[in-house]
Amino acid sequence: MASKVTSAVMRQGLRVLGVAIRAEKVVFALAVLASAVYGGMTVASAWALGWATQNVVLPAFGEGRAVAGALWTGTFLIFGTALLKALGVAGRRILAGILQYRMQARSRRDVTKQYLRLPLSWHHRHPTGQLLSNAGADAEAAWAPLAPLPMAVGVIVMLVTAAVAMVFTDLVLALVGFLIFPAIAVLNLVYQRKLSPLATRAQQLRAEVSEIAHESFDGALVVKTLGREDLETERFQRRAHELRDANIAVGRVRGLFDPMLEALPTIGVLAVLAVGSARLSGGSIDSGDLVEVAYLFTLLAFPIRALGWVLAELPRSVVGWGRVQAVLDATGSMEYGQAAPASSAPARLEVRDVSYSYGEAEVLHEVTFDVPAGRTVALVGPTGSGKSTLVQLLVRLVDPGRGQVLLDGVDVRELAHGRIAESVALVPQQTFLFDDTVRGNIALGLDAGDEDVRAALRLAQADGFVGRLADGLDTRVGERGTSLSGGQRQRIALARAVVRRPRLLILDDATSSVDPQVEAKILYGLRDAAEASTVVVVAYRMATIALADEVVYLDHGRVVDRGPHDELIRRCAGYRNLVTAYEREEAERAAIDVPAGEEEEVSA
Amino acid sequence: MTAEVIRGNSERSALATIRQGLSLTPEFRKGLVVTLLLAVVATIGKIIVPIAVQQTIDTGLRTGTPDTAYITGAILVCAGAVLLTAAAGYVMNVRLYKATESSLATLRVRGFRHVHDLSVLTQNTERRGALVSRVTNDIDQISTFMQWGGLMIIVAFGQLFVATVLMFVYSWQLTLLVWLCFIPLMIALPRFQKLLSRAYTAVRERTGDMLAAISESVVGATVIRAYASERRTAERVDQAVDANRRAQTRAQTIVGFVFPLTEIVAAVAIAGIVLMGVRLGLSGDISQGELVAFLFLITLFVSPLQTATEVLNEAQNAVAGWRRVLGVIDTPPDVADPGDRGVELPRGPISVAFEDVHFSYPGGVPVLREVTLEIPPRSRVAVVGETGSGKTTFAKLLTRLMDPGAGRVTVDGHDLRRIRFSSLRERIVMVPQDGFLFDGTLEENIRYGKPSATTGEIRLAMTELGLTDWLEGLPGGLDTAVGQRGESLSAGERQLVALARAYLADPDLLLLDEATSAVDPATEVRLARALEGVTRGRTAISIAHRLSTAENADEVLVFDGGRLVQRGHHSELVGRPGVYADLHASWISAAHS
The missing domain is CATH 1.20.1560.10 (ABC transporter type 1, transmembrane domain)
Structure with missing residues (x-):
């Protein structure tokens, strides 16, 4: 990781700045112009002061008279240069802000567009936290040097103007300047080189401290139930102390260089006074010149540090830009065809020899089955048998390595973007709600009337609790639906699917957090209303499976058997073992505990 | 309470x-x-x-x-x-x-x-x-x-x-002049700071909104694709990004205008010094060096005032x-730890008693009313009831995650509030429904139950729980990384790890709050049997979501509307009309329909 200001980082950093400059030519040009005005006027204000000293102050003291004309000219010069300088400063700051924030916003929009465009398989490979910081902190860091950049350019203008002014005033005094200012610049460079790795490390530790706190507070219940508060505090404290030490290390470098950077220009002014007095006695300069140069040193001392600020931000910028660019350069988008499923009847689904791998590990092997129009098929299999992966293939969230998925006889890869969503609604295992109203979450861009939404809620057994919410359909559910319980969120997600009257409805264990009694009501409702749908349902519960016309039993990524539930129970040992686990257990117990258990449980 | x-x-x-x-x-x-x-x-x-x-x-x-x-x-x-x-x-x-x-x-x-x-x-x-x-x-x-x-x-x-x-x-005259120039600015600065503070608050809020909107495009990736709502999401993100940019620009514009004001005031002061200084010089009140020194001294006024708004703003943030x-x-x-003044419980089987316990959430209706019960040591208890009946509240009171509003909960005859936390947490462990895991390996997460456990002990625990097969099916075995919050594992697998973690802690009372609800039936049954074996001699309480747990319990506690409405063995309860019989009927119908 680049944290030092090396020449490679400098080159890369300047390239990043070049990108921004090309993208926002006009704003950058105006910002630099404003900053050049500021730079030029800073030098001019020192000159104006020198002029006033020479032409107003000294004559007044020396000859005991005030020249009214010169007095007013001096005043005008001092005030005029200051006003222009102030305008330059204002313009520079505002335009630099516009430049920086526009670029940040641009990166954020581009990165998010990529997130939305890239296939789900890409998302699987990248942790959520990383993607969020790419769009947040990294986009911020990438363009951070844009804030001091115009000022730095202005400072260069300032230095050149000052050099010229000093050379014209007096060569020897200029020489003092040529010694002092490069010294300040070098000192600054050394400062930033020393500081930036330490600052990066402190920044890194700050993120780690925050991560520990996040994780620890998220797991507060576990910490409490196991009484591990001491252990957690120790873990947090270790990192907090590392952060403390890192911050103190930063402080040492700051403490050393800041006073030096302040002292150096002061020494410069003192040198100007010493050398200048000698030059004055030789008649090479007048007092006005001396005051002008000394004042110039005072004025230049601070802005010259802006060069260092840009340098200091460069390493962070290069890293941030690299991360943003990695997202923007990611390839592998899904290609869509032009076809549209014509039918409005229940959909017909065929899965032909489908295989799928995560990296090396193949999780689905030559899966074949079909779902006739209007039928309900249950996908059953133990944890990790590949059901959820299969479901993702059905709605083309991922594409199979081999084989094909056909919707009404058309390969889903040939359908145009958005066409699958028009026909197929998936309710995934992990419910996701947007920070929007209940209505917004159900409609999700669909032009659905209140009646449709309410009907969908009824079907999902969600009309009751939604009716009790403060604002009904207009209640905001909070970030990721945090104001609702797991079961409530699942029912909203279900309503989102059924409101679309999909031709194919796919439920991936979508009612796991709902009470069995409520679940039963939902399933009966779906069956009654589902004449217009084909349904694929992933389930463990018997009640759910019982609704299916056919069962596809998966194990280790293969279709082990398929057929009606009754047949499978008879001929497929694995299936029988899985779905009758509870009943068998009860039966066995009944056999053992005959004296205690009075009733008899008959397995289905 | x-x-x-x-x-x-x-x-x-x-x-x-x-x-x-x-x-x-x-x-x-x-x-x-x-x-x-x-x-x-x-x-x-x-x-x-x-x-x-x-x-x-x-x-x-x-x-x-x-x-x-x-x-x-x-x-x-x-x-x-x-x-x-x-x-x-x-x-x-x-x-x-x-x-x-x-x-x-x-x-x-x-x-x-x-x-x-x-x-x-x-x-x-x-x-x-x-x-x-x-x-x-x-x-x-x-x-x-x-x-x-x-x-x-x-x-x-x-x-x-x-x-x-x-x-x-x-020169006192010139000093007065300088201060007269700067005082209006000093008075105005706090006002500018207020303006700026509001602008910064807006930036913070907009940034929060923006990050939330962006996170939806990542966390909601599946739903967005399944419902083809990419464009809708992009629009929401664009709006949030833009609102954030506008807020930032606004704040920067205020800074941009306020910052150089000091320069202008300083110029007025300098011009004033020259004009007035010359007059004072003529009357001999000031030397030329002193006058020039004034010009330099003015610069000392500039930087404090230029940074004043930022400093005031920071001061305000720091105080906040x-x-x-x-x-x-x-x-x-x-819910405070009595610490050293508290009771230390000796190890051994645990008995529990609730004495007329009430509980309501702050500002809410009572969720537990007049609950009185005792659980003898070594018993196996199932707690059943519909959602909202008070089951989980019961569990939280028993583990002292909360204290009752009225009445008391005792363990081995001691009021829970008097038992030292270190002792309580060692002896009573609850496994919540949501199996939260820390970012790390499986082994590290299980060891969290007992930090001193060796790998051998952890393997033994997995064997005792009948989880060896599952463990061997994982790519890295015990070294498998679970990801942030355990998200690399399925919900069911997370629950398995959470259970193993609690089991390793070796408590005298194990309380399972629907701790295996996301596990597949075959595994769940295996696990239930294993638990039955390993909790023999301990007190075990399960909040149950299925029939067999209740059937196998020594006693069933039936909650309804915050009250303990029935208790007894499954065989007695099932024959009697009441909440349990209804629940039982609906379980049966769900399982066999």
Whole structure:
């Protein structure tokens, strides 16, 4: 990781700045112009002061008279240069802000567009936290040097103007300047080189401290139930102390260089006074010149540090830009065809020899089955048998390595973007709600009337609790639906699917957090209303499976058997073992505990 | 009962906040006087240049021929003073960083610990992110202020003070003039700061909105694709990004206008000095060197006032940060550890009793009413009831995650409130429904139940729970990384790990709150059998979501509407009309329909 200001980082950093400059030519040009005005006027204000000293102050003291004309000219010069300088400063700051924030916003929009465009398989490979910081902190860091950049350019203008002014005033005094200012610049460079790795490390530790706190507070219940508060505090404290030490290390470098950077220009002014007095006695300069140069040193001392600020931000910028660019350069988008499923009847689904791998590990092997129009098929299999992966293939969230998925006889890869969503609604295992109203979450861009939404809620057994919410359909559910319980969120997600009257409805264990009694009501409702749908349902519960016309039993990524539930129970040992686990257990117990258990449980 | 709400918005005055904050940070107070004295010395360095200019012009150059010896001498003295003040600056900075960082690290850790000591209810009154802020961003804000803004305030006052004193020595009339120029600005600055503070608040809010919107495009990736709502999401993100950009630009524009005002005021002052100084010079009230020195002294007014809005803003943030941090530390844990005064329970089978226990959430209706029951040691108890019947509340009271509003809960005859936490948590362990895991390996997560456990013990525990097959099916076995919050595992697998973790802790009472609800039936049955074996001789309580758990229990507790409505063995209850018989019927129909 680049944290030092090396020449490679400098080159890369300047390239990043070049990108921004090309993208926002006009704003950058105006910002630099404003900053050049500021730079030029800073030098001019020192000159104006020198002029006033020479032409107003000294004559007044020396000859005991005030020249009214010169007095007013001096005043005008001092005030005029200051006003222009102030305008330059204002313009520079505002335009630099516009430049920086526009670029940040641009990166954020581009990165998010990529997130939305890239296939789900890409998302699987990248942790959520990383993607969020790419769009947040990294986009911020990438363009951070844009804030001091115009000022730095202005400072260069300032230095050149000052050099010229000093050379014209007096060569020897200029020489003092040529010694002092490069010294300040070098000192600054050394400062930033020393500081930036330490600052990066402190920044890194700050993120780690925050991560520990996040994780620890998220797991507060576990910490409490196991009484591990001491252990957690120790873990947090270790990192907090590392952060403390890192911050103190930063402080040492700051403490050393800041006073030096302040002292150096002061020494410069003192040198100007010493050398200048000698030059004055030789008649090479007048007092006005001396005051002008000394004042110039005072004025230049601070802005010259802006060069260092840009340098200091460069390493962070290069890293941030690299991360943003990695997202923007990611390839592998899904290609869509032009076809549209014509039918409005229940959909017909065929899965032909489908295989799928995560990296090396193949999780689905030559899966074949079909779902006739209007039928309900249950996908059953133990944890990790590949059901959820299969479901993702059905709605083309991922594409199979081999084989094909056909919707009404058309390969889903040939359908145009958005066409699958028009026909197929998936309710995934992990419910996701947007920070929007209940209505917004159900409609999700669909032009659905209140009646449709309410009907969908009824079907999902969600009309009751939604009716009790403060604002009904207009209640905001909070970030990721945090104001609702797991079961409530699942029912909203279900309503989102059924409101679309999909031709194919796919439920991936979508009612796991709902009470069995409520679940039963939902399933009966779906069956009654589902004449217009084909349904694929992933389930463990018997009640759910019982609704299916056919069962596809998966194990280790293969279709082990398929057929009606009754047949499978008879001929497929694995299936029988899985779905009758509870009943068998009860039966066995009944056999053992005959004296205690009075009733008899008959397995289905 | 009422849960404590975490404090810290505005009920404390700024001064009281700072006073209390300082009292909590002895590391900061120690040696503060020396640090401040060094700051004063460092500040004096600022007036060296004006003095040198004045001396050079008035003494060195007064006559036609410069007094080179005098000038050289004076300059050398000044240079020495500069070096001295720079050294003072260095020592002051290092001391300041050490003191602030040490004291804030202590405060940070203390706040962190206190968050964990707060009750579950209190913790839940605030979003996780906000709690995290109190030990991260809020502390960072205080530290930034102490190391920059706070120092700037001291330096600014020092600088204005020494400049004014020197000016007064040279000419009281001109001093008055300078102050008259700057006073209106000083009065206006707090107003600008308010404007700026509002603008920054808007930026913070918009940034939060923006990050939330962006996170939807990542966390909701599946749903967005399944429902083809990419464009809708992109529009929401674009709006949020743009709103954030506008807020940032607005804040920057305010800064852009306020910042250079000082330059203009300074120019007015300089022009005034020249105009008035010349007149004073004519009447002999001021020397030319003194007049020129004034021009240099003005520059000392500029930087404090230029940065004043930022400094004031930081000061405000720091006080708000202090308030939030102290707010946490000041919130009393309403479920408090009796600590050393508490009872230490000996190991062995546990009995539990509820005596007329009531509970309601703050401001809510009662969720548990008149619950009286006893659970004998070594018994296996199932708790059943519909959602909202009070099952989970019962579990939370039994594990003392919450205290009852009325009545009491006892363990082995001791009121829970009198039992030392270290003892309580060792003997009673609950496995919540949501199997939260820490980012790390499977082994690390299981070991969390018993930090001293060896890998052998962990493997043994997995074998005893019948989880060896599952473990061997994982790519890395015990070394499998579980990802953040365990998200690389399925919900069912997370529950398996959480159960193993609790089992390793070897409690005398194990309480399962639907702890295997996401596990597949075959595994769940296997697990239930294994648990039956390993919890023999201990007290085991399961909040059940399926029939067989209730059937196998020594006793079933049936909750309905916050009351314990039935209790007894399954075989007795099932024949009697009532809540249990209804529940049983619906289970049967769900399983066999």
